[in-house]
């Protein structure tokens with residue numbers, strides 16, 4: 632079966648196989664890595680290697696900390712204002728879909744979170760241009776979501792925010808294509824798309840942004856505490872961290888982010904080209920803002936949705952239903968989804984359209 636789930640998403644098959652083999656007896660130690668102390672040399676080595684591999688994959692500059700945190704990406708919606716909205720008390724939020732809207736709504740609880748641009752009036756089907764962003768020079772940071780998972784809307788540029796730190800929710804597009812980390816104050820990503828199991832969240836933060844947290848910030852939410860303790864202030868989610876490390880190793884073996892980006896762009900282009908030329912399926916997103924990871928599409932007649940989902944599942948093409956808030960279909964084609972999956976999907980879609988068009 633091929634899994635097109637938006638999250639938790641498919642994990643690379645070789646990673647699952649390796650983790651399966653090591654599950655009960657890690658490296659001949661007679662116990663699972665899940666059962667080992669996070670202070671043991673073995674676990675610390677696994678965690679350090681995962682961080683180093685991520686640093687290598689993304690060419691993360693030395694003046695950035697990599698944190699392995701908990702509570703998914705959603706906890707960051709509170710941690711970001713708690714840690715960073717502490718200068719002028721104001722932050723700019725670019726709203727291009729449900730996730731960036733949630734981030735903005737949460738930030739409002741902690742300070743003056745201002746909408747710098749919103750595409751809600753066009754049903755979140757595009758991203759604003761740089762010229763459309765209304766940014767305040769005295770904002771503590773600017774927040775945006777480069778790839779909105781639900782709407783399949785992606786920025787085709789990195790916003791220029793001058794000296795104001797840019798904070799980005801890369802949950803559904805981290806490691807999908809090369810990225811210049813130095814353009815950002817902070818990058819974060821819930822793990823369950825291109826990294827590993829849900830619950831883990833990777834945070835990449837420039838060192839000068841540490842140590843600014845509001846006094847009321849829970850200790851566990853303070854980026855400086857997390858950085859000073861190498862993400863082990865408490866017992867970290869070691870098994871998820873270990874699995875993330877296996878995914879990073881897999882990606883390195885494959886040739887790294889450049890190699891996967893080429894595959895990702897090819898997969899997305901084939902799917903969009905098919906949809907656009909089908910006369911039966913449609914994608915509502917402005918062409919420049921189409922996501923390479925999440926491809927929503929509608930059928931010519933929504934009455935056929937149920938049949939499409941039944942038949943696709945029977946054909947081994949899983950989790951193609953769109954988000955419950957928008958309906959239609961969505962194929963998420965993250966790093967772990969192989970090209971054969973896209974071929975199988977297009978073949979199925981073409982056959983379905985022939986029979987029902």
Ligand code: PLP
Pocket residue numbers: 637638702703704705706730776778779780781800801802803821822829830
């Ligand atoms: N941000 C984006 C872009 C997402 O796609 C998701 C989840 O799918 C989240 C945030 C929330 O992540 P979590 O469920 O890990 O809190």
